[in-house]
Amino acid sequence: MQDQAALQTYRYLRIGLVGAVVLLTASILVEWRDADCWQTSISAYYYTPVRAILVGTLILVGFALIVIKGRNTPIDIALNFAGMFAPVVAVVPTTSVGECHSVDPQLADPRNADGTLTAQVIANIDNNVWSLLIIGFIGLGAALAVAMIANDGKLGATPKRARALAIGLAVTLASLIVVLLAFRLWDDFYERAHGIAAVGMFVFLAFAVLFNALKVRQLGRMNFFYIYLAILVLMIAAGLVLYPLDWEYNTLVLEYTEIFLFGVFWGVQTVELWNETAKSEREQEEVEVEPSPSPA
Numbered sequence: 001m002q003d004q005a006a007l008q009t010y011r012y013l014r015i016g017l018v019g020a021v022v023l024l025t026a027s028i029l030v031e032w033r034d035a036d037c038w039q040t041s042i043s044a045y046y047y048t049p050v051r052a053i054l055v056g057t058l059i060l061v062g063f064a065l066i067v068i069k070g071r072n073t074p075i076d077i078a079l080n081f082a083g084m085f086a087p088v089v090a091v092v093p094t095t096s097v098g099e100c101h102s103v104d105p106q107l108a109d110p111r112n113a114d115g116t117l118t119a120q121v122i123a124n125i126d127n128n129v130w131s132l133l134i135i136g137f138i139g140l141g142a143a144l145a146v147a148m149i150a151n152d153g154k155l156g157a158t159p160k161r162a163r164a165l166a167i168g169l170a171v172t173l174a175s176l177i178v179v180l181l182a183f184r185l186w187d188d189f190y191e192r193a194h195g196i197a198a199v200g201m202f203v204f205l206a207f208a209v210l211f212n213a214l215k216v217r218q219l220g221r222m223n224f225f226y227i228y229l230a231i232l233v234l235m236i237a238a239g240l241v242l243y244p245l246d247w248e249y250n251t252l253v254l255e256y257t258e259i260f261l262f263g264v265f266w267g268v269q270t271v272e273l274w275n276e277t278a279k280s281e282r283e284q285e286e287v288e289v290e291p292s293p294s295p296a
Contacts, residue, residue, distance in 0.1 A: 007275070010068075014270045017064040018263060020057045027053040034102035041251040043089065043194065044098035047110075055090040062086030066139075070208070071215050073164040077171055078208040084136070084175060085201035091128030092193045093121070117190055125190055129183050136176045144169060202255075205262050206235050212269065224272050231265045 024042075027050045032038060039045050045054055065083030070076035095110050095117065110121045147155050147165055155162035183189055213228035235258055242254040 011270070011274065013064060013068060014266065014273075017061060017068075018266060020060045020064075021259060021263060024050075024053055024057040031102055035100050037100035038249060038252060039098040039100045040248050041094065041096070041098075042255045043094040043198065044096055046093045047097045048101050049103065058086045058090035062090075071212065073167055075208055075211040075215065076164075076168055078204045078211055080168070080172060081175065082201050082204035082208065084172075084179075085197045085204065087132055088129070088179075088197035089194060089201060091132065092125050092190070092197065094194050095191060122190060129179075133176060133180055133183070136172075136179075140169060140172055140176065198255075202235075202239075202258050205258070206232060209235065209262070209265050212265075216272070221272070224268065227268055228265060231261050231268075235261045 028042070028045055031045065031048050031050050035048070039048065042054070045051070062083040062085075065079045065086065068079060070079050093110065097109055110117055112118055144155075151162075155165045182193070209228055209232045213225055213232060216222075216228065217225040238254060238257045238261070242250050242257065
């Protein structure tokens with residue numbers, strides 16, 4: 001019964017991530033209906049009535065990517081990094097208000113007349129980034145504590161799993177420290193963190209697809225390997241083709257192309273893992289056989 005409940009929870013979590021993206025798309029379409037035009041990026045919808053759905057979706061997606069465990073350490077780290085970048089994209093908004101709005105965004109303009117960011121925008125970013133850092137460090141400590149409690153004071157049930165968890169925790173700690181230092185010491189953080197986080201999120205989603213392709217090849221699931229490889233190639237090709245275009249909607253189209261392709265990957269992987277969790281698969285593969293005692 002417990003295994004079945006865990007499996008259903010895993011399925012719902014994966015499906016819920018897709019549902020969150022559909023929710024954001026529905027909100028953008030409603031705004032398009034009311035404004036009869038498009039913003040030039042998904043991020044620019046922060047300055048429209050889509051804001052609450054946009055921020056909520058990115059935080060929810062970030063949470064889901066962190067909570068869902070990858071098949072191995074590289075996949076898990078890629079998902080965790082993508083998950084950590086997602087809420088940064090949400091709470092450090094783009095400074096481009098855009099030109100398509102169903103209502104006048106005058107009160108939401110992030111800049112003063114001299115081009116500097118308003119005090120409200122800076123205060124919002126300060127509050128939200130500090131909150132993300134605090135919960136990040138608390139979550140890291142909680143993950144360590146849970147692992148130690150579950151494994152009688154060790155990081156893992158086996159040395160291999162302990163090493164994997166140690167690597168994951170160390171990488172996460174290092175990333176939190178880097179964000180903290182950038183936040184406090186980098187003068188351009190308020191202006192550029194959004195763009196860097198957005199690119200980072202998509203890059204690590206692509207790494208997650210790559211590492212999953214390599215993993216299913218190792219498992220001999222060649223049909224899934226070719227599908228994941230094709231998705232990865234399309235993700236890279238979309239970036240190379242769309243990003244350099246001198247077209248006002250290239251960013252919007254690129255973002256939705258990457259989201260769609262990752263959604264296809266996520267759907268295919270959900271089918272692949274429908275009767276198993278990535279965590280249970282990883283645990284089965286990482287069991288290290290203890291040597292049997294020698295005969296007396």
